Amino acid sequence: MTSSSPDRLIPSRRHFLALLGVGGATTLLAACSTDTTTSTPTPTVDPGGAGFVQPEVLRSSGGRLELTLRAAPTDLPWGDGTRYAFTYNGSSPGPTLHLRPGDQLTIHLENALDADTNLHTHGLRVSPSGNADNIFLRVAPGETQTYVYDIPDNHPSGLFWYHPHSHGTVAEQVAAGLAGAIVVTDAIDDIAEIATSNERVWILSDPPIGTDASILATTRGDRMSGRQGDTILVNGVERPDVDAVVGELERWRFVNASSSRYYRLALDDHPLQMIASDGGRFAAPVKKDELLLAPGERAELLVAPATAGSFALRALRYDRGGMGAMMGGGGNVEPEEVVVATMTVRGDGAGAGLPTALLDAGELVLPEPSATRVLELGMGMAGGGGMSFTIDGKIFDGDRTDITIEAGTVEEWEIRNTSPMDHPLHLHVWAMLPVDDPVGWKDTINVPARESVRVRIAFTEITGRTVYHCHILDHEDMGMMGVIEVNG
Numbered sequence: 001m002t003s004s005s006p007d008r009l010i011p012s013r014r015h016f017l018a019l020l021g022v023g024g025a026t027t028l029l030a031a032c033s034t035d036t037t038t039s040t041p042t043p044t045v046d047p048g049g050a051g052f053v054q055p056e057v058l059r060s061s062g063g064r065l066e067l068t069l070r071a072a073p074t075d076l077p078w079g080d081g082t083r084y085a086f087t088y089n090g091s092s093p094g095p096t097l098h099l100r101p102g103d104q105l106t107i108h109l110e111n112a113l114d115a116d117t118n119l120h121t122h123g124l125r126v127s128p129s130g131n132a133d134n135i136f137l138r139v140a141p142g143e144t145q146t147y148v149y150d151i152p153d154n155h156p157s158g159l160f161w162y163h164p165h166s167h168g169t170v171a172e173q174v175a176a177g178l179a180g181a182i183v184v185t186d187a188i189d190d191i192a193e194i195a196t197s198n199e200r201v202w203i204l205s206d207p208p209i210g211t212d213a214s215i216l217a218t219t220r221g222d223r224m225s226g227r228q229g230d231t232i233l234v235n236g237v238e239r240p241d242v243d244a245v246v247g248e249l250e251r252w253r254f255v256n257a258s259s260s261r262y263y264r265l266a267l268d269d270h271p272l273q274m275i276a277s278d279g280g281r282f283a284a285p286v287k288k289d290e291l292l293l294a295p296g297e298r299a300e301l302l303v304a305p306a307t308a309g310s311f312a313l314r315a316l317r318y319d320r321g322g323m324g325a326m327m328g329g330g331g332n333v334e335p336e337e338v339v340v341a342t343m344t345v346r347g348d349g350a351g352a353g354l355p356t357a358l359l360d361a362g363e364l365v366l367p368e369p370s371a372t373r374v375l376e377l378g379m380g381m382a383g384g385g386g387m388s389f390t391i392d393g394k395i396f397d398g399d400r401t402d403i404t405i406e407a408g409t410v411e412e413w414e415i416r417n418t419s420p421m422d423h424p425l426h427l428h429v430w431a432m433l434p435v436d437d438p439v440g441w442k443d444t445i446n447v448p449a450r451e452s453v454r455v456r457i458a459f460t461e462i463t464g465r466t467v468y469h470c471h472i473l474d475h476e477d478m479g480m481m482g483v484i485e486v487n488g
């Protein structure tokens, strides 16, 4: 397998200069020498590659946002040539959708792929029925499906995302580039320090890189481990350079849109002040030296650039377990440490102040459960020498309902992972509050190998039938998914 070879993961400086073009390189060098005369920084890394770019933003107005998303294979610019990808409206990631509570979102999904696709709004607390967030709908090649989502008036602000959810091809379609961000804003975004910060959405992906559809090929081993691509991209760009200024707060909103890759992020010489997880605002910033982001998870961070210089945002080594642990050798899924981006800071003086209170802590009180449930994430032997990936010993069957709950019930789930790999469990539509660290609401939670995690879930307001699954999307495609129905 070439996908974890370090020379593909750590691009050379020559490659950055090629990406920049001569003019860009000259500008960067000039910027560095200016910094040197004022504050003699010792840059810890080379300045990065291309500038930090964000996807196009589409905002609701008058309570509505209506758009078309066309899913299609596309040759995207890459270095001196192109790379084959799946895109929404010609770009990967697709547009960022900005909504407010109470809005109605209408999406016309056109399928120009040669396989079924569909659309899921990951984390939005909306109906999973009809033509809303209904992942049982399938859109055949050449067809268009209109989705209509009513965002409740009490929907929390936060970062969510959209991606295909057509069982069997989810990992491939997401890995090939189909994903985009959804931002819900409300009064909480008007807190002075946050409103004036430099807001950036970071969609992290690791697509396979190559010029044609052959890049989509995988081995059974890749799928069992969870496929990982050759190169880490931020909003489709390799190792971008973030321009920051001392005294200006940076607000970084991350989505892990990789099929399988975990990101253990750390920024040189700067603590990360975490203010939200998967669309769940914290009561106050939580200082972290590093942040683990499993597939599907989001995190929102404040960074106060402290001094002029260049600082690497690194994805540190993380061992999420793997087939190697189970079968003896092979299938190592631990990536080397990779520089994901660089932050180039100019200016001097005092650092920016952080906000103190972010949210009424009352919103983070654990509801008392009226029922408890155990979910078991497992792996077993399958026919032909492969492994099966199961929840409660079962492989997904869309015609079977695994969990039935009456609306209004609060449950405590103990999610046990009996396997030698981490699995991030994701529940659609209803948010989960971790019992041991109830710092923010979540919709995707990593359950480390051979460990358990407890969460509480209030099955209030939304009713309908949808799914919970492992967000290592190859595992989901192989059946590590169950069906839940909440009856009103």
Ligand code: C2O
Binding pocket: 120, 122, 163, 165, 296, 426, 428, 467, 469, 471
């Ligand atoms: Cu992000 Cu059911 O998925």
Ligand code: CU
Binding pocket: 120, 121, 122, 123, 426, 427, 428
């Ligand atoms: Cu989801």
Ligand code: CU
Binding pocket: 389, 422, 423, 424, 470, 471, 472, 475, 476, 480
């Ligand atoms: Cu899994």
